Amino acid sequence: xxxxxxxxxxxxxxxxxxxxxxEVKQGEIVTLIGANGAGKSTLMMTICxxxxxxxxxxxxxxxxxxxxxxxxIMRTGLAVVPEGRxxxxxxxxxxxxxxxxFFTPSKRYKDNMELVYELFPRxxxxxxxxxxxxxxxxxxxxxxxxxxxxNPEMLFLDEPSLGLAPIIIQQIFEIIAKLRDxxxxxxxxxxxxxQALRIADRGYVIENGHIVLQDSGANLLVNDExxxxxxxx
Amino acid sequence: MLEQLLYFVQQLLNGLTIGSTYALIAxxxxxxxxxxGMINFAHGEIYMIGTYVTxxxxxxxxxxxxxxxxxxxxxxxxxxxxxxxxxGFAIERVAYRPLRGQTRLLALISAIGMSIFLQNFVRxxxxxxxxxxxxxxxxxxxxxxxxxxxxxxxxxxxIIWVVTLVTMAALTLFITRSKWGRACRACSQDLGMTxxxxxxxxxxxxLTFVVGAALAAVAGLLLGLYYGVVNPYVxxxxxxxxxxxxxxxxxxxxxxxxxxxxLLGVTEAMTSAYFSSEYKDVVAFSLLVLVLLFRPxxxxxxxxxxxx
Numbered sequence: 001x002x003x004x005x006x007x008x009x010x011x012x013x014x015x016x017x018x019x020x021x022x023e024v025k026q027g028e029i030v031t032l033i034g035a036n037g038a039g040k041s042t043l044m045m046t047i048c049x050x051x052x053x054x055x056x057x058x059x060x061x062x063x064x065x066x067x068x069x070x071x072x073i074m075r076t077g078l079a080v081v082p083e084g085r086x087x088x089x090x091x092x093x094x095x096x097x098x099x100x101x102f103f104t105p106s107k108r109y110k111d112n113m114e115l116v117y118e119l120f121p122r123x124x125x126x127x128x129x130x131x132x133x134x135x136x137x138x139x140x141x142x143x144x145x146x147x148x149x150x151n152p153e154m155l156f157l158d159e160p161s162l163g164l165a166p167i168i169i170q171q172i173f174e175i176i177a178k179l180r181d182x183x184x185x186x187x188x189x190x191x192x193x194x195q196a197l198r199i200a201d202r203g204y205v206i207e208n209g210h211i212v213l214q215d216s217g218a219n220l221l222v223n224d225e226x227x228x229x230x231x232x233x
Numbered sequence: 234m235l236e237q238l239l240y241f242v243q244q245l246l247n248g249l250t251i252g253s254t255y256a257l258i259a260x261x262x263x264x265x266x267x268x269x270g271m272i273n274f275a276h277g278e279i280y281m282i283g284t285y286v287t288x289x290x291x292x293x294x295x296x297x298x299x300x301x302x303x304x305x306x307x308x309x310x311x312x313x314x315x316x317x318x319x320x321g322f323a324i325e326r327v328a329y330r331p332l333r334g335q336t337r338l339l340a341l342i343s344a345i346g347m348s349i350f351l352q353n354f355v356r357x358x359x360x361x362x363x364x365x366x367x368x369x370x371x372x373x374x375x376x377x378x379x380x381x382x383x384x385x386x387x388x389x390x391x392i393i394w395v396v397t398l399v400t401m402a403a404l405t406l407f408i409t410r411s412k413w414g415r416a417c418r419a420c421s422q423d424l425g426m427t428x429x430x431x432x433x434x435x436x437x438x439x440l441t442f443v444v445g446a447a448l449a450a451v452a453g454l455l456l457g458l459y460y461g462v463v464n465p466y467v468x469x470x471x472x473x474x475x476x477x478x479x480x481x482x483x484x485x486x487x488x489x490x491x492x493x494x495x496l497l498g499v500t501e502a503m504t505s506a507y508f509s510s511e512y513k514d515v516v517a518f519s520l521l522v523l524v525l526l527f528r529p530x531x532x533x534x535x536x537x538x539x540x541x
Contacts (some may be wrong), residue, residue, distance in 0.1 A: 072431075
């Protein structure tokens with residue numbers, strides 16, 4: 001469904017990604033793990049076209065999207081829950097969700113809103129509250145809900161567990177698994193390698209902008225190198 | 234005692250009249266600043282063009298023998314809003330969009346250039362002398378004793394308030410209820426994220442310019458009819474005043490622009506009445522300096538938090 005071939009990305013003169021090749025097939029949960037600054041978020045954002053890949057091709061549903069503008073890419077069934085959530089803090093929960101459903105046909109819109117509220121009853125309770133005044137966990141739910149408003153076929157999640165309480169993290173991962181069961185393809189960037197590998201079909205390990213390892217989630221979970229580097233031995 | 238009270242009320246009414254038009258222009262500054270962080274110095278010129286278009290439409294309709302006042306008023310309002318909106322759209326396209334992503338100073342210089350260009354374009358096409366328009370709407374109410382001080386409230390003032398109120402209510406509905414209006418607010422909070430939701434931020438920015446320009450045209454029509462006179466230079470000072478109002482209320486904040494405009498109008502009127510009308514600009518801009526010194530984020534703005 002999504003295929004990266006030899007993708008490199010530069011920030012000015014600094015090369016952040018080196019010849020990355022990676023594939024996400026329909027219906028999979030694929031995770032990308034790595035340390036802080038390894039290039040995880042850069043890789044995810046490069047797929048979204050911001051920053052733009054300096055070389056290589058990114059194919060999504062058979063079409064090369066590496067030269068397309070971000071907003072156009074994001075209208076093709078992709079949705080992203082970005083690093084730091086980036087909810088619209090000054091807008092209400094309902095307004096945030098409506099931005100996620102900007103291009104959703106009005107027939108689907110109401111259903112989607114209800115689905116999101118069903119998935120996250122907390123959001124329904126806080127419908128008219130300003131998003132910036134909510135807790136971190138609720139904001140994360142909102143960011144996921146906003147992404148789901150567009151009926152994505154493929155969902156990008158960038159460190160959805162960052163800074164959250166263990167019980168909330170558990171919930172978020174349950175929801176990710178649930179979404180996959182409903183047919184959403186998931187590309188998950190995580191520092192929390194343990195949790196991520198547990199639910200992932202396949203995983204990639206990124207170090208200093210290079211993919212150094214790729215295998216099934218279960219195999220990576222028992223891989224010695226991965227255990228030493230990311231799972232605390 | 235009653236006289237003094239009436240005198241005060243009169244100044245308040247005058248101040249609110251001018252202030253509400255400042256507020257209309259200020260919204261354009263504040264919306265554009267909120268979304269792309271630049272001061273559109275050509276905005277005052279849009280207001281001036283709004284007045285010219287109003288006068289031209291009224292003169293044209295009068296020439297054609299149309300005399301129904303509500304009809305003439307509505308036609309002038311719609312045409313001047315439409316013309317101003319297309320100017321707003323074109324300015325953004327020609328002078329600002331190509332510079333996006335460059336240093337902000339470039340866009341600022343481009344804005345000043347655009348302001349000078351528009352001023353001189355109107356001067357060449359319409360002449361640099363004052364153009365006067367006979368009062369379209371006359372009459373009003375008076376209160377108090379004619380032998381001492383009589384406070385008056387003209388129909389035109391009431392129309393200015395009503396039109397301003399309706400316009401502001403419409404704007405508020407637009408930015409809170411409609412999806413494009415909400416997108417304007419979303420963009421002003423996180424432009425990149427709005428793009429990541431598939432919304433073309435360039436279109437939202439263009440829309441912001443169009444809306445701001447249409448509001449400036451409303452102010453142009455109202456003040457044009459109120460004063461009954463226009464020249465190519467009125468946009469400069471009105472633009473500065475409205476900019477002051479926007480900063481006063483907190484640049485980026487729409488309610489702030491509304492409040493700042495009213496406050497500035499009343500301050501000016503009071504200065505003229507109790508001090509000297511020659512000092513009204515001095516006081517207005519001193520107010521700006523004071524606000525910038527003690528509350529740089531304005532009355533309703535939020536201080537910018539530097540994230541570390």
